[in-house]
Amino acid sequence: MRALPRLALAVLTAAATVAVVSATADAAAEPTPITVLTSDFEDGTTQGWSGRSAETIAHSTAVAHGGTGSLLTSGRTATWQGPSLDVLGTFEKGTAYTVSAWVRMSSGSDNARLSVERRTGGVASYDQVVGNTAVTSGSWVNLTGRYTVATDVEFLRVYVETASTTGDLYIDDVTASYVPALPIQTDIPAVKDVITEFPVGAAITGAETVTQHGQLLTRHFDSVTPGNALKWDATEPTENTFTYAQADPLMAFAKTNGLAVRGHTLVWHNQTPSWVFLGADGQAMTATADDKALLLARLENHIRNVAAHYGTDIGVWDVVNEVIDESQSDGLRRSNWYNVAGLDYIRTAFRVAREVAPHAKLYINDYNTNVPAKRDFLFGLVQQLKAEGVPIDGVGHQVHININWPTVAETKAMIDKFVPLGIDQQVTEMDVSIYTSSSESFPTPPADRLLKQAYVYRDMFALFRQYPGEITSVTLWGLADDNTWLDTYPVARKDAPLLFDTTLQAKSAYWGVADPSKIGASASASVSPSVSVSPSSSTNPGTGSCAVTYRVTGSWPGGFQGDVKVANTGTTALTSWKLAWQFTGGQQITQLWGGTHTQSGAAVTVGNASWNASIAAGGSTSFGFLGSWTGTNPVPAAFTLNGTACSVL
Numbered sequence: 168m169r170a171l172p173r174l175a176l177a178v179l180t181a182a183a184t185v186a187v188v189s190a191t192a193d194a195a196a197e198p199t200p201i202t203v204l205t206s207d208f209e210d211g212t213t214q215g216w217s218g219r220s221a222e223t224i225a226h227s228t229a230v231a232h233g234g235t236g237s238l239l240t241s242g243r244t245a246t247w248q249g250p251s252l253d254v255l256g257t258f259e260k261g262t263a264y265t266v267s268a269w270v271r272m273s274s275g276s277d278n279a280r281l282s283v284e285r286r287t288g289g290v291a292s293y294d295q296v297v298g299n300t301a302v303t304s305g306s307w308v309n310l311t312g313r314y315t316v317a318t319d320v321e322f323l324r325v326y327v328e329t330a331s332t333t334g335d336l337y338i339d340d341v342t343a344s345y346v347p348a349l350p351i352q353t354d355i356p357a358v359k360d361v362i363t364e365f366p367v368g369a370a371i372t373g374a375e376t377v378t379q380h381g382q383l384l385t386r387h388f389d390s391v392t393p394g395n396a397l398k399w400d401a402t403e404p405t406e407n408t409f410t411y412a413q414a415d416p417l418m419a420f421a422k423t424n425g426l427a428v429r430g431h432t433l434v435w436h437n438q439t440p441s442w443v444f445l446g447a448d449g450q451a452m453t454a455t456a457d458d459k460a461l462l463l464a465r466l467e468n469h470i471r472n473v474a475a476h477y478g479t480d481i482g483v484w485d486v487v488n489e490v491i492d493e494s495q496s497d498g499l500r501r502s503n504w505y506n507v508a509g510l511d512y513i514r515t516a517f518r519v520a521r522e523v524a525p526h527a528k529l530y531i532n533d534y535n536t537n538v539p540a541k542r543d544f545l546f547g548l549v550q551q552l553k554a555e556g557v558p559i560d561g562v563g564h565q566v567h568i569n570i571n572w573p574t575v576a577e578t579k580a581m582i583d584k585f586v587p588l589g590i591d592q593q594v595t596e597m598d599v600s601i602y603t604s605s606s607e608s609f610p611t612p613p614a615d616r617l618l619k620q621a622y623v624y625r626d627m628f629a630l631f632r633q634y635p636g637e638i639t640s641v642t643l644w645g646l647a648d649d650n651t652w653l654d655t656y657p658v659a660r661k662d663a664p665l666l667f668d669t670t671l672q673a674k675s676a677y678w679g680v681a682d683p684s685k686i687g688a689s690a691s692a693s694v695s696p697s698v699s700v701s702p703s704s705s706t707n708p709g710t711g712s713c714a715v716t717y718r719v720t721g722s723w724p725g726g727f728q729g730d731v732k733v734a735n736t737g738t739t740a741l742t743s744w745k746l747a748w749q750f751t752g753g754q755q756i757t758q759l760w761g762g763t764h765t766q767s768g769a770a771v772t773v774g775n776a777s778w779n780a781s782i783a784a785g786g787s788t789s790f791g792f793l794g795s796w797t798g799t800n801p802v803p804a805a806f807t808l809n810g811t812a813c814s815v816l
């Protein structure tokens with residue numbers, strides 16, 4: 168199976184935000200959201216909305232998304248002008264809000280964006296909550312995204328703007344909501360304590376450094392990689408104007424908490440502003456001597472500033488990112504960098520980085536390095552450049568993989584290939600998608616995929632741990648499934664590629680790393696995993712047609728979270744199901760996802776949700792819940808499925 172195709176990533180994503188597929192994508196897997204803001208414009212007023220400048224804001228009944236009223240913005244003279252609302256007293260630092268707005272043009276068409284302006288110490292920053300989305304005058308379009316305020320602010324406004332025109336805009340039915348955070352589990356081993364062969368890291372945005380996210384991060388990880396904050400578009404958006412507003416708070420958090428930092432990345436073909444590649448004449452650069460000299464001068468200036476700004480606080484730099492393209496006969500990516508400067512951009516980048524940051528390990532980083540053709544081109548390039556004296560210290564393997572690809576053997580071959588070069592290797596951006604093609608999409612991660620993912624994490628970490636001399640760190644591309652780039656790449660859908668779920672609780676994937684004995688045995692990740700665990704006859708008190716695994720995945724004073732797996736171990740498929748048990752400790756279910764529940768005293772019954780009603784023979788499904796308890800929280804001793812006793816695993 169081949170890797171998913173990669174799309175251009177020239178999108179500026181704010182450090183503190185993450186786009187999300189839709190508000191409903193997580194609904195089945197998360198507790199009920201709490202709404203903190205509703206602007207429906209049904210009362211004839213502007214409900215506190217105002218312009219960002221001199222534009223006119225007025226209530227309107229010309230069109231409405233729901234009911235009869237909406238909000239009209241007219242007289243716009245710049246694309247950034249639009250309706251805005253003060254949310255300073257509404258949004259709390261560290262909480263991830265889902266913001267939704269309906270937008271429509273009065274005439275014509277454009278792209279609309281949902282944005283936030285925040286100010287700290289009088290300095291303004293602009294975050295994108297939802298990127299450019301096509302809007303017209305013909306219908307209402309929904310913009311939904313997630314936003315977390317990660318720093319202290321004195322000004323916070325959410326607003327709608329457009330990409331290129333200044334026509335009149337309608338908005339309606341704006342809402343903001345959040346899902347109450349669950350406490351992190353403190354009774355499970357820290358990943359960094361279990362994995363002692365090398366430091367383990369996570370890529371972060373501002374959202375990962377606050378409240379429960381910050382606790383989870385520092386509890387389990389040794390190091391961090393700012394996921395976007397050190398890229399060129401964030402650090403030098405216009406020529407020779409360096410801004411560290413995104414990265415500085417992350418670096419300060421790392422320092423305070425003793426986390427090492429991987430610097431990512433000094434040179435890339437994505438997330439690099441277009442001015443970098445414009446010649447002195449304002450035209451796109453070509454391979455002339457003048458353009459090449461100007462481009463390399465800009466590169467040198469960029470690295471001198473950014474690498475010097477952080478000095479010894481950054482111990483490893485991804486100096487160049489994704490320079491290999493195995494579809495080229497010479498294996499070199501035809502980026503703007505290469506087209507103008509040839510290999511000299513790589514030589515210059517390493518030379519300057521070594522000069523400015525002599526303490527730092529300098530890396531060449533790429534994806535799909537397990538693909539033999541790509542791996543071999545990368546090997547050849549590193550060998551050639553090292554022979555020339557280019558100071559390359561290590562090869563970074565991104566390891567964006569999925570539950571079916573690649574095999575452990577292919578990954579082993581990837582590591583083995585570079586050992587003779589005598590350089591360090593790091594796994595820099597690991598995640599394991601639950602999808603195996605771009606056409607799949609699940610509202611909630613299926614239990615069998617999550618189990619298979621756990622086997623992949625188990626087997627890959629077991630492999631990495633066999634190379635303590637070569638692999639000097641392993642970084643995951645994110646902290647928890649609530650904030651992953653795979654929610655929008657390569658297509659918009661909810662993915663779940665990390666060790667912790669959207670409520671920050673440990674997944675089977677976590678146990679695959681921390682204690683594989685907890686996920687049961689499976690020969691290898693490349694073997695199709697069986698989620699129906701056969702009951703052993705000696706411990707089976709039931710009929711053998713169902714097996715239940717009940718797990719408390721988190722517990723805190725008065726509350727707990729549970730996860731229940733129901734396996735159909737019979738020979739006939741179920742078309743609907745009801746699982747019943749007794750809570751003998753007085754526990755009470757407060758919220759449940761992946762099913763519907765009733766509780767009467769101690770008796771609990773959970774019926775299927777519409778999407779998981781059928782369980783094939785040999786298949787399984789899962790649901791989760793939040794509960795309250797007092798005194799003790801005993802695990803139920805017996806379960807019945809559709810009235811028949813099950814074995815308890």
Ligand code: XIL
Pocket residue numbers: 176178179180394395488565596652
């Ligand atoms: C991703 C970020 O995580 C996203 O937020 C951003 O929108 C696009 O870039 N390979 C890399 C990383 O080297 O920089 C990319 O990060 C993921 C793929």
